[in-house]
Amino acid sequence: MEWTERQQRIVEIVKESGSITGEKIAEKLDLTRATLRPDLTILTMSGVLVARPRVGYSYRDDLGPSPIMERLLQLRVCSFKSMPVNILESASIYEAAVTMFTQNVGSLAVVGPERVLLGMISRKDIMKASLGKGDLQQVPVGVIMTRMPNIFMTTPDEPVYSAAKKLVQHQVDSLPVVESFIDENGEECYEVVGRFTKTNVTKIFVQIAETRV
Amino acid sequence: MEWTERQQRIVEIVKESGSITGEKIAEKLDLTRATLRPDLTILTMSGVLVARPRVGYSYRDDLGPSPIMERLLQLRVCSFKSMPVNILESASIYEAAVTMFTQNVGSLAVVGPERVLLGMISRKDIMKASLGKGDLQQVPVGVIMTRMPNIFMTTPDEPVYSAAKKLVQHQVDSLPVVESFIDENGEECYEVVGRFTKTNVTKIFVQIAETRV
Numbered sequence: 541m542e543w544t545e546r547q548q549r550i551v552e553i554v555k556e557s558g559s560i561t562g563e564k565i566a567e568k569l570d571l572t573r574a575t576l577r578p579d580l581t582i583l584t585m586s587g588v589l590v591a592r593p594r595v596g597y598s599y600r601d602d603l604g605p606s607p608i609m610e611r612l613l614q615l616r617v618c619s620f621k622s623m624p625v626n627i628l629e630s631a632s633i634y635e636a637a638v639t640m641f642t643q644n645v646g647s648l649a650v651v652g653p654e655r656v657l658l659g660m661i662s663r664k665d666i667m668k669a670s671l672g673k674g675d676l677q678q679v680p681v682g683v684i685m686t687r688m689p690n691i692f693m694t695t696p697d698e699p700v701y702s703a704a705k706k707l708v709q710h711q712v713d714s715l716p717v718v719e720s721f722i723d724e725n726g727e728e729c730y731e732v733v734g735r736f737t738k739t740n741v742t743k744i745f746v747q748i749a750e751t752r753v
Numbered sequence: 754m755e756w757t758e759r760q761q762r763i764v765e766i767v768k769e770s771g772s773i774t775g776e777k778i779a780e781k782l783d784l785t786r787a788t789l790r791p792d793l794t795i796l797t798m799s800g801v802l803v804a805r806p807r808v809g810y811s812y813r814d815d816l817g818p819s820p821i822m823e824r825l826l827q828l829r830v831c832s833f834k835s836m837p838v839n840i841l842e843s844a845s846i847y848e849a850a851v852t853m854f855t856q857n858v859g860s861l862a863v864v865g866p867e868r869v870l871l872g873m874i875s876r877k878d879i880m881k882a883s884l885g886k887g888d889l890q891q892v893p894v895g896v897i898m899t900r901m902p903n904i905f906m907t908t909p910d911e912p913v914y915s916a917a918k919k920l921v922q923h924q925v926d927s928l929p930v931v932e933s934f935i936d937e938n939g940e941e942c943y944e945v946v947g948r949f950t951k952t953n954v955t956k957i958f959v960q961i962a963e964t965r966v
Contacts, residue, residue, distance in 0.1 A: 577832075581827055585961050666880050671847065676883070739951060
């Protein structure tokens with residue numbers, strides 16, 4: 541859980557009070573009602589607080605996620621992921637940049653035979669390389685990519701929520717969606733089957749927020 | 754509204770039926786229940802359908818957004834935006850790339866005096882420039898930036914939902930957050946006061962999805 545300090549204080553105030561109006565909470569924190577609104581919205585939507593007209597906010601005592609959150613947690617990566625855009629390790633940085641343009645993506649999965657994930661390359665990596673002295677047409681992506689096992693990944697079955705959390709926590713724009721298998725040497729490998737990005741999360745957010753048909 | 758075709762068909766089926774179980778809807782569409790789950794979740798969360806245990810889904814007849822959506826629509830850009838990261842028009846592309854690295858951002862607002870928005874420059878623009886023959890240390894960002902008035906913007910008061918929709922529709926990773934004012938020549942100008950990005954939306958999504966303190 542990653543509530544802000546202010547959100548934690550709001551929850552404590554509501555717990556102490558039994559039930560309390562937004563105005564009273566704002567008063568206790570010496571803040572305006574408008575400043576508190578986003579915090580109260582998030583705490584209510586996530587099911588920690590219950591809002592009742594005229595009564596105000598109270599703490600939700602029963603354990604378990606709220607019905608809204610139960611539904612949100614049912615959304616899986618497989619339903620929202622994008623098609624994978626891959627490149628071979630031997631391709632040049634220049635080819636990788638051109639592929640990003642033509643496919644309009646911010647990162648590529650670098651793969652070996654059978655689409656096995658070897659690494660990832662991002663616009664940031666290419667921008668960094670272009671500031672150096674190397675010839676982008678000569679240097680292969682394998683030289684500058686972030687290499688396995690240092691890659692954050694997701695799977696088709698992972699809840700969208702926890703994949704989104706990985707994007708935030710690890711400060712990456714994209715996760716490869718992978719399915720694992722055991723190769724002939726008995727080692728675990730990951731086949732790239734998609735991409736899950738901040739764009740996918742933003743689209744889900746908009747879709748949920750759309751109000752009426 | 755941007756429901757998918759399948760979501761529209763689900764709504765029609767539910768409207769026709771009065772109330773109907775998920776299994777029956779799946780049958781009518783010749784799909785599995787698992788395939789339909791994300792659609793049903795989104796339609797229920799956005800308040801178009803009401804789900805009742807044992808009864809199934811029914812159409813929500815009363816107009817106006819659902820309580821969940823009313824709350825979501827209250828979230829404003831000002832509460833979630835990031836600090837602006839700006840650069841002058843005369844700075845070189847090289848300097849812009851270095852600023853993106855040191856500040857760890859994917860785009861910069863190009864500003865004039867009083868932080869007036871002149872244009873935007875992204876990693877994609879820099880990557881494109883680096884594939885050309887120009888000297889990145891000599892060419893100013895003003896040459897390659899996307900220039901006003903071709904910039905999609907947001908304001909502190911805009912709902913997060915509609916700003917997120919702009920990011921999706923216009924396929925940009927970041928919107929400058931601006932406040933407009935009239936300059937001495939009587940022209941409308943925009944002062945850059947922040948950035949609103951897909952990262953901000955992803956963080957809001959995760960925060961909403963967090964279940965319990």
